[in-house]
Amino acid sequence: MSDVVLLAKNVTMRFGGLTALNDFNLELKPRELVGLIGPNGAGKTTAFNALSGVYAPTEGTVSVGGEVVNGRRPNEISRLGLARTFQNIRLFKKLSVLDNVRLACHAKGKSELWQALLLTAEHERREAEMEKRAFELLDFMELSGRADEEAASLPYGMQRRLEIVRALATGPKVLCLDEPAAGMNATETAALMKLIHAIREKFGVAVLLIEHDMRLVMGISERLVVLDHGVTIAQGKPEAVRKDPKVIEAYLGVEEGHAPLDPEKA
Amino acid sequence: MSEFLQHLVNGVSVGTIYALIALGYTMVYGVLKLINFAHGDVYMVGAFAAFYIANALGVGDSPTLGKTLLVFTGSMAVCAGLGYAIERLAYRPLRERPRLTSLITAIGVSFLLEYGFQLAPFESITSMEFPPGPTPRFFPELFPRTVWLQIGEVAISNIDVLSLLVAIALMIGLEFIVYRTKFGTAMRAVSFDPQTAALMGIPVDRVISITFALGSALAAAAAVLVAISRPRIDPLMGMMPGLKAFVAAVFGGIGNVPGAMVGGIVLGLAEEFVAGYGVSSFRDAIAFAILIAVLLIRPQGLFGRQSVEKV
Numbered sequence: 316m317s318d319v320v321l322l323a324k325n326v327t328m329r330f331g332g333l334t335a336l337n338d339f340n341l342e343l344k345p346r347e348l349v350g351l352i353g354p355n356g357a358g359k360t361t362a363f364n365a366l367s368g369v370y371a372p373t374e375g376t377v378s379v380g381g382e383v384v385n386g387r388r389p390n391e392i393s394r395l396g397l398a399r400t401f402q403n404i405r406l407f408k409k410l411s412v413l414d415n416v417r418l419a420c421h422a423k424g425k426s427e428l429w430q431a432l433l434l435t436a437e438h439e440r441r442e443a444e445m446e447k448r449a450f451e452l453l454d455f456m457e458l459s460g461r462a463d464e465e466a467a468s469l470p471y472g473m474q475r476r477l478e479i480v481r482a483l484a485t486g487p488k489v490l491c492l493d494e495p496a497a498g499m500n501a502t503e504t505a506a507l508m509k510l511i512h513a514i515r516e517k518f519g520v521a522v523l524l525i526e527h528d529m530r531l532v533m534g535i536s537e538r539l540v541v542l543d544h545g546v547t548i549a550q551g552k553p554e555a556v557r558k559d560p561k562v563i564e565a566y567l568g569v570e571e572g573h574a575p576l577d578p579e580k581a
Numbered sequence: 582m583s584e585f586l587q588h589l590v591n592g593v594s595v596g597t598i599y600a601l602i603a604l605g606y607t608m609v610y611g612v613l614k615l616i617n618f619a620h621g622d623v624y625m626v627g628a629f630a631a632f633y634i635a636n637a638l639g640v641g642d643s644p645t646l647g648k649t650l651l652v653f654t655g656s657m658a659v660c661a662g663l664g665y666a667i668e669r670l671a672y673r674p675l676r677e678r679p680r681l682t683s684l685i686t687a688i689g690v691s692f693l694l695e696y697g698f699q700l701a702p703f704e705s706i707t708s709m710e711f712p713p714g715p716t717p718r719f720f721p722e723l724f725p726r727t728v729w730l731q732i733g734e735v736a737i738s739n740i741d742v743l744s745l746l747v748a749i750a751l752m753i754g755l756e757f758i759v760y761r762t763k764f765g766t767a768m769r770a771v772s773f774d775p776q777t778a779a780l781m782g783i784p785v786d787r788v789i790s791i792t793f794a795l796g797s798a799l800a801a802a803a804a805v806l807v808a809i810s811r812p813r814i815d816p817l818m819g820m821m822p823g824l825k826a827f828v829a830a831v832f833g834g835i836g837n838v839p840g841a842m843v844g845g846i847v848l849g850l851a852e853e854f855v856a857g858y859g860v861s862s863f864r865d866a867i868a869f870a871i872l873i874a875v876l877l878i879r880p881q882g883l884f885g886r887q888s889v890e891k892v
Contacts, residue, residue: 388785407774407778409769418766418781419782
């Protein structure tokens with residue numbers, strides 16, 4: 316078990332009569348980069364929510380770092396090593412860029428209110444350490460120049476990167492990115508994909524990447540899981556998945572052929 | 582002129598009390614979007630906790646500074662515990678339910694405290710007369726009142742000065758916690774988006790617990806300050822100050838910490854001036870007139886932001 320950082324076993328999510336995710340299975344090894352793809356409404360974000368503890372799975376089990384986390388609170392799951400970003404950016408907009416990151420750094424460290432009030436040396440030292448770490452992360456993402464600005468004032472692309480920094484600050488084993496390239500242009504997207512690669516190398520995290528634009532994940536993922544209507548219709552190496560008729564059908568319908576799926580033509 | 586100054590002094594002194602209580606409302610609203618209607622009664626419990634501690638220490642016979650400090654901190658600690666317990670037992674189990682459920686529970690907790698404290702003392706269990714019962718009690722004198730400053734006809738007593746200093750110190754302390762500590766940042770994050778906060782590893786439940794404890798401790802401090810200058814305390818004493826502090830919090834923009842401070846002081850001044858220059862029986866009415874005016878003209882309050890309902 317120790318070499319599996321994230322494991323989902325037969326996870327099913329039902330909301331009333333609607334099965335948003337059906338019998339979902341996933342195994343993520345350290346440093347693996349896996350793409351979770353599927354058309355809009357396929358259940359990708361639901362899967363993320365079930366993994367990160369926003370929802371408790373109706374059936375099945377989720378384990379992070381070998382520990383079953385079903386029904387655990389999101390902050391505990393985060394402590395066990397799962398961090399995520401959101402499709403619609405959810406920064407703490409009124410806080411500064413630095414505070415957004417520092418908070419996430421802190422969440423892991425033990426620091427008590429009474430120590431802050433008494434200004435203990437221990438507390439000061441830890442504060443300084445956190446700040447240093449926060450700045451290292453911001454530097455890496457080229458955001459440290461705007462550390463003191465309100466998060467809301469950053470341009471869109473930077474907000475997306477800040478969300479990734481914040482997730483990294485929690486010190487995760489698995490980084491789940493929910494459509495990180497949404498709303499970006501082609502150049503920004505290409506830069507981002509490079510960055511995701513670099514993050515994996517530098518921090519040694521496994522990355523689970525949601526994307527509905529298939530071209531984008533094809534080039535970067537080692538493995539793909541394809542969802543449609545909550546059902547896993549294919550998984551495996553990108554080349555194999557691309558040729559899978561079920562995937563082509565889910566994305567394009569039967570008539571349109573599969574030309575746009577070819578990364579070379581994109 | 583001197584009359585004006587006297588009203589000003591009184592107004593600020595009443596206002597800081599409202600401000601201290603209003604901070605509890607506003608902080609709890611900030612993290613939970615709940616109006617904790619039991620907060621005024623936590624204030625009442627603060628007065629009684631101080632009353633029992635003061636009597637146990639025998640403050641009435643030989644007042645000292647050390648004992649006064651003990652009365653303050655003891656009462657604040659008791660209320661911090663009470664606030665924590667109320668959240669843990671009454672509100673947390675209902676957190677996922679519709680918000681109205683918590684609101685009605687808050688009113689229930691309020692009644693429980695108000696009428697629980699009016700029960701006849703269980704004298705068989707303890708030699709202390711607890712609960713105190715409906716008859717008002719008299720808070721022992723922690724130190725004698727002296728005129729500290731006399732400007733013309735305006736008298737400023739040592740109690741006025743002490744109240745103001747303690748209140749200011751507590752507010753500065755709170756500002757420090759909210760804007761300068763990790764806990765404060767976490768609190769603001771939870772207030773902004775509890776779900777995301779949890780996903781970033783912030784222990785939301787603990788943040789909420791500490792918020793209740795802090796707010797309740799401030800209410801206790803306010804209660805001790807009031808009891809020192811107006812020593813008559815009874816189990817229903819929290820109702821009016823509680824409601825007015827709520828008005829102060831709404832006026833300042835509920836959920837906004839500096840707003841609660843300003844709201845409290847403005848309300849205290851408004852009351853004093855209306856009572857002093859207008860009709861004294863309107864003293865209580867002015868608070869609610871302000872509430873109505875705020876809700877009509879600027880429902881988000883002085884410092885509040887127009888909130889957009891998230892869908």
